[in-house]
Amino acid sequence: DTEVTQTPKHLVMGMTNKKSLKCEQHMGHRAMYWYKQKAKKPPELMFVYSYEKLSINESVPSRFSPECPNSSLLNLHLHALQPEDSALYLCASSLGSLGSGYTFGSGTRLTVV
Amino acid sequence: ELKVEQNPLFLSMQEGKNYTIYCNYSTTSDRLYWYRQDPGKSLESLFVLLSNGAVKQEGRLMASLDTKARLSTLHITAAVHDLSATYFCAVDKETSGSRLTFGEGTQLTVNP
Numbered sequence: 001d002t003e004v005t006q007t008p009k010h011l012v013m014g015m016t017n018k019k020s021l022k023c024e025q026h027m028g029h030r031a032m033y034w035y036k037q038k039a040k041k042p043p044e045l046m047f048v049y050s051y052e053k054l055s056i057n058e059s060v061p062s063r064f065s066p067e068c069p070n071s072s073l074l075n076l077h078l079h080a081l082q083p084e085d086s087a088l089y090l091c092a093s094s095l096g097s098l099g100s101g102y103t104f105g106s107g108t109r110l111t112v113v
Numbered sequence: 114e115l116k117v118e119q120n121p122l123f124l125s126m127q128e129g130k131n132y133t134i135y136c137n138y139s140t141t142s143d144r145l146y147w148y149r150q151d152p153g154k155s156l157e158s159l160f161v162l163l164s165n166g167a168v169k170q171e172g173r174l175m176a177s178l179d180t181k182a183r184l185s186t187l188h189i190t191a192a193v194h195d196l197s198a199t200y201f202c203a204v205d206k207e208t209s210g211s212r213l214t215f216g217e218g219t220q221l222t223v224n225p
Contacts, residue, residue: 033212041217042201055124056212090155092213101146102213104156 001026002062004105012111015081021092021108023074029103031096032074037088037107041070049074050096081112115140117204119216126192127224134219136185136202145185147176152202156201159187159224192223 004025011073014020023032031050035043048056049068057066063085065077091105116139126132136145147159160169162178162185169176173196175188185202203215 040199040218040220041202042212042218045212045214082130088153101158101161103158104148106155109153 002103004091004093004103006089006105006108006113007065008108009106010111012113013081014113015076015083017081018079020078020079021076021089021091021110023076023093023105024072025093025103026072027093027103028071029095030071031094032068033092033094033102034074035075035090035092037090039087043090047076078110081110083112086111115142115204115206115214117202117214117216119202119219121219122217123220123222125222125224126189128193129191131191132189134187134189134200134202134221136164136187136216138183138204138214140206141180141183142204142206144205145178146205147174147185147201148201150185150201152199159200160201162166188189194223194225197221197223 007022021025033048034046036046037043045058046060047066052071061066067075075089088109089109090107094100094102118137120135123130142222148156150156160176165180167178173190178185199218199220201215201218203213205213
C-alpha cells in the first residue's frame with residue numbers, strides 16, 4: 001500500500017457543527033502532516049506529528065484540534081469553524097529521513113456555511 | 114526563515130515550445146521537491162533532488178538543482194496540453210522538523 005487515504009472527500013458543515021477529518025497510511029511512515037490550501041495558493045503547514053507526538057503546531061486556532069491515535073492514523077477535529085476556514089485540507093506522510101519524500105492524500109474539500 | 118520564490122507565477126505557452134520555471138530558496142536546504150497539481154486535486158510528486166548538480170527527467174519535464182546558487186529549474190520540452198497544471202517547488206530542512214516550505218506555484222497553460 002503506497003497511498004495516503006483521506007476521508008471524507010467533501011464536507012459541508014455549519015459554523016456550530018463538530019466534524020472530523022481522517023487520514024490513514026500503511027507505509028510505515030513515522031511523520032504525518034496536516035496542510036491547508038486555499039484556492040490558487042500553496043499548501044500551508046498546520047501540524048506535524050512525529051512518532052505519534054505533536055512536534056509542530058503552526059499557531060493554528062484552537063477550533064482545529066489534531067489527534068494521532070496510532071502511527072497509521074491522523075485526525076483533525078473541527079469545531080466552531082468560520083467561513084474563511086473553507087479550503088482543501090491535505091494530509092501527508094513521510095519516513096522522516098533524508099530524501100524519503102512526502103506522500104500526499106487526495107484531500108478533503110471543506111466548505112463552512 | 115526559509116523562503117521559496119518561483120517565477121514566473123503565470124505561464125502561457127504554445128504547444129511544441131520549450132520553457133523553464135525557476136525556483137530560488139533563501140537558505141541551505143536538505144531537499145528540493147517539484148509537485149504538480151491539477152485544479153481541485155491533490156499534489157502529485159514529480160521529482161526529489163537531493164544533491165548539487167542533481168538532474169532528473171521524466172517525459173517532457175527535467176529538473177535540476179544548483180545548491181550553491183540555491184536554484185532549481187524545471188524545464189519543459191515541446192509542451193503539450195496535458196502539461197497544463199500548477200507546478201510547485203518546495204524545500205525542507207531536517208533541522209526544522211522536516212517541514213515542507215512551498216513556493217507560490219507556477220500556473221502553466223499550454224495552448225494548442
